[in-house]
Amino acid sequence: MTWFDSPADAAARLTATGYLTDHATATTTFLAGALEKPLLLEGPAGVGKTELAKAVSRATGAELVRLQCYEGLDEARALYEWNYKKQLLRIQAQTGGAGDGVDWSATHDDIFTEEFLLTRPLLTAIRREEPTVLLIDEVDKTDIEVEGLLLEVLSDFQVTIPELGTVAAVRRPFVVLTSNASRELSEAVKRRCLYLHLDYPDAARERDILVSQVPGIDDKVAEQVVHTVGRLREIDLKKAPSIAESVDWARTLIALEIRELDDTAITDTLGVVLKHASDHERAVKELKLGRTVPGKR
Amino acid sequence: MAASPSPGRERSGLLDRHLAFIEALRGAGLSVSLAEDLDSVAALGLLHWSDRAEVREAFAATLLKKQAHRTTFDTLFDVYFPPLVGDGARGSGAPGGDGGGDDAGEDDDAGPPAVRDNAAALQEFRDRLAEMLQAGEYDEAEMRQMAAEMIGRFGAMPGRGPGLSSWSAYTALQRVAPQELTDQIVAALLSNQLDEDEATRTAARRIGRFTRQVEDDARRRIAEEKGADHVADVTVRPSIDTLAFTSARRADLEEMRKEIFPLARRLATKLAKEQHAKRRGPLDFRRTVRASMATGGVPLTTHHRPKRPHRTDLVVLCDVSGSVANFAQFTLLFVFALREVFQSMRAFTFIDHVHEVTPYFRPGADPADVLADLAASTSHAALWGRTNYGRAFTKFDEDFGDALGPKTTLLVLGDARSNYSDLHEETLGRMVSSVRRAWWLNPEHRRNWGTGDSAAPTYAEVMPMLECRNLVQLEDFVHRIVGSAPPR
Numbered sequence: 001m002t003w004f005d006s007p008a009d010a011a012a013r014l015t016a017t018g019y020l021t022d023h024a025t026a027t028t029t030f031l032a033g034a035l036e037k038p039l040l041l042e043g044p045a046g047v048g049k050t051e052l053a054k055a056v057s058r059a060t061g062a063e064l065v066r067l068q069c070y071e072g073l074d075e076a077r078a079l080y081e082w083n084y085k086k087q088l089l090r091i092q093a094q095t096g097g098a099g100d101g102v103d104w105s106a107t108h109d110d111i112f113t114e115e116f117l118l119t120r121p122l123l124t125a126i127r128r129e130e131p132t133v134l135l136i137d138e139v140d141k142t143d144i145e146v147e148g149l150l151l152e153v154l155s156d157f158q159v160t161i162p163e164l165g166t167v168a169a170v171r172r173p174f175v176v177l178t179s180n181a182s183r184e185l186s187e188a189v190k191r192r193c194l195y196l197h198l199d200y201p202d203a204a205r206e207r208d209i210l211v212s213q214v215p216g217i218d219d220k221v222a223e224q225v226v227h228t229v230g231r232l233r234e235i236d237l238k239k240a241p242s243i244a245e246s247v248d249w250a251r252t253l254i255a256l257e258i259r260e261l262d263d264t265a266i267t268d269t270l271g272v273v274l275k276h277a278s279d280h281e282r283a284v285k286e287l288k289l290g291r292t293v294p295g296k297r
Numbered sequence: 298m299a300a301s302p303s304p305g306r307e308r309s310g311l312l313d314r315h316l317a318f319i320e321a322l323r324g325a326g327l328s329v330s331l332a333e334d335l336d337s338v339a340a341l342g343l344l345h346w347s348d349r350a351e352v353r354e355a356f357a358a359t360l361l362k363k364q365a366h367r368t369t370f371d372t373l374f375d376v377y378f379p380p381l382v383g384d385g386a387r388g389s390g391a392p393g394g395d396g397g398g399d400d401a402g403e404d405d406d407a408g409p410p411a412v413r414d415n416a417a418a419l420q421e422f423r424d425r426l427a428e429m430l431q432a433g434e435y436d437e438a439e440m441r442q443m444a445a446e447m448i449g450r451f452g453a454m455p456g457r458g459p460g461l462s463s464w465s466a467y468t469a470l471q472r473v474a475p476q477e478l479t480d481q482i483v484a485a486l487l488s489n490q491l492d493e494d495e496a497t498r499t500a501a502r503r504i505g506r507f508t509r510q511v512e513d514d515a516r517r518r519i520a521e522e523k524g525a526d527h528v529a530d531v532t533v534r535p536s537i538d539t540l541a542f543t544s545a546r547r548a549d550l551e552e553m554r555k556e557i558f559p560l561a562r563r564l565a566t567k568l569a570k571e572q573h574a575k576r577r578g579p580l581d582f583r584r585t586v587r588a589s590m591a592t593g594g595v596p597l598t599t600h601h602r603p604k605r606p607h608r609t610d611l612v613v614l615c616d617v618s619g620s621v622a623n624f625a626q627f628t629l630l631f632v633f634a635l636r637e638v639f640q641s642m643r644a645f646t647f648i649d650h651v652h653e654v655t656p657y658f659r660p661g662a663d664p665a666d667v668l669a670d671l672a673a674s675t676s677h678a679a680l681w682g683r684t685n686y687g688r689a690f691t692k693f694d695e696d697f698g699d700a701l702g703p704k705t706t707l708l709v710l711g712d713a714r715s716n717y718s719d720l721h722e723e724t725l726g727r728m729v730s731s732v733r734r735a736w737w738l739n740p741e742h743r744r745n746w747g748t749g750d751s752a753a754p755t756y757a758e759v760m761p762m763l764e765c766r767n768l769v770q771l772e773d774f775v776h777r778i779v780g781s782a783p784p785r
């Protein structure tokens with residue numbers, strides 16, 4: 001199966017599912033599908049990295065298998081695990097039923113079969129015969145050792161299980177890795193992936209995203225939100241507002257029935273977009289909101 | 298015995314150019330492996346060559362693996378795969394296809410441009426430029442065309458000797474002076490119902506962009522003339538994390554400052570992980586037995602008691618004289634961004650007098666404010682106005698000697714240029730012997746140590762001195778003092 005026919009096709013089909021792409025994203029997504037290489041997405045939080053994987057799965061009708069990474073993630077959680085309890089039961093049932101007659105090698109062969117295998121996301125994605133999007137979320141949160149585990153999957157699309165042998169992919173999944181770059185990933189992982197840095201969208205695209213994501217928003221407010229968020233990103237803040245946060249903001253304004261984003265409205269709802277006290281202070285100073293505030297404090 | 302690779306086949310020059318581009322990327326510090334190189338070729342095979350933006354993204358997706366390298370990548374891409382050829386106008390029909398770097402003959406054929414550089418032409422051009430920059434929306438292609446025209450007309454320096462480039466962005470920018478158009482553009486934008494701040498910012502942004510395009514265009518023309526490799530060697534700056542503090546320009550400093558916090562965060566994560574990994578202490582018998590219930594009493598996983606984390610007291614002594622001011626600010630800011638990995642931390646600045654600056658680094662404070670406060674406090678650190686390391690150390694020993702203790706790590710930041718004054722290295726020696734560990738970070742290249750008034754060799758005998766010229770070296774160093782500190 002080809003995932004997308006061309007960058008333009010990728011852009012059109014992703015847009016149809018509600019994910020608005022820019023040129024770079026569309027081209028890279030197309031390439032990831034055509035070259036059958038994993039796609040590493042890096043960028044600040046909340047710019048739509050995870051969302052892109054979901055959009056690909058929606059656009060192509062593939063199922064999304066997700067591996068959420070965290071500190072302490074190990075083989076047993078990422079790849080596969082043997083079901084110890086079931087294996088124990090099996091051994092006990094056998095010895096109980098037929099006495100000592102059953103020899104050990106038969107039992108051994110018996111308990112390391114598919115029946116006792118618990119597949120975790122990576123193995124699941126590889127074994128699936130239907131189209132699959134494999135999302136490995138926040139890779140930078142894992143320990144270095146897990147990257148080693150990923151290498152076999154990412155380069156050869158196979159997993160080696162000592163007792164069963166090598167399981168190779170029947171159909172290569174579309175792999176998306178996301179990272180906030182809180183740790184530098186190893187060269188080995190990067191070399192196997194296509195790389196795309198997702199950044200905040202330009203004003204026009206962000207306005208389109210708002211309009212498509214927030215029903216009932218009128219153009220003027222959308223314009224104002226995008227404009228203010230753009231300003232906030234220019235000031236250097238600890239945590240610049242993400243797309244997700246500007247969408248939240250727009251929703252908040254709708255809920256509060258604010259039709260005009262003036263200084264008072266910004267001051268009142270700034271908490272939706274800025275999550276640090278020092279960022280708050282700085283925004284008030286830079287946007288010159290101070291003039292309207294003293295009366296309220 | 299294998300025949301030479303298909304001697305009959307014609308070479309388009311495209312492959313050579315591709316390889317030269319890859320070489321240039323490697324030269325600029327990007328690690329491009331053979332596998333990635335092959336990927337990029339495979340990717341290009343799937344795309345239409347006619348769309349330059351697509352080609353650029355395909356290269357970026359396959360070759361680039363770090364956002365910090367993006368600027369370098371873009372510059373080199375423009376040099377090797379220029380958007381225009383020659384003056385642009387005649388090349389725009391079929392911009393592709395011109396292969397190798399040596400088409401020097403082609404450049405001279407156009408002769409003098411249609412309109413020569415004279416006062417009337419300059420005025421006419423400035424008017425058109427102002428008009429374009431004032432427009433509500435502007436498009437990239439038009440701007441690039443304007444930049445090309447500007448270099449072609451006002452940046453040409455024909456008749457220069459061989460080896461000197463005949464295009465200059467500097468000359469063109471001096472002549473046209475787009476900065477002077479600011480007021481005019483602001484006025485026009487104001488009438489476009491933008492408020493004043495906004496208009497000023499927009500104008501500055503547009504002029505900045507245009508200036509960058511003019512510089513790009515000059516680079517492109519020089520590349521056309523002298524071969525891309527030459528330009529790649531000469532004009533491409535190192536990426537921001539390997540750029541030396543002392544040679545950074547204003548814009549670079551701004552970019553570096555933005556890098557400081559992400560860098561500190563990455564380092565903190567790394568350190569926390571490593572400490573976590575090393576934390577495995579003695580066996581926790583109870584937890585191990587309890588966990589073994591799940592596996593029928595077989596202790597498959599063992600649990601351990603955590604070790605007490607080991608932390609560091611840090612005292613930073615920092616030269617803030619003009620020559621190293623940038624370096625000092627970055628280092629202080631970086632070390633303070635890592636506040637949570639040190640148990641306690643005090644910072645002092647000096648020129649010839651010592652001044653404590655710890656209070657400026659309030660938790661959660663805004664880095665820009667902190668830097669401004671630091672700059673303002675510099676005046677306290679100077680009594681006589683000339684760097685004097687000897688006096689500063691003596692002063693520190695007298696006034697703040699109690700800051701140092703057996704658990705302290707002492708960090709001195711400075712270039713050790715002391716204006717030929719008395720060095721008082723024995724005072725520093727006494728300070729060093731009273732602390733657990735001590736390091737001196739010097740922002741100068743090692744080969745310059747000991748030249749002129751540099752007292753680096755003398756001080757290096759008293760305490761270990763390290764070269765620390767850019768963000769990468771700084772990060773490595775902090776990793777060393779916190780991460781792999783062998784407890785003594």
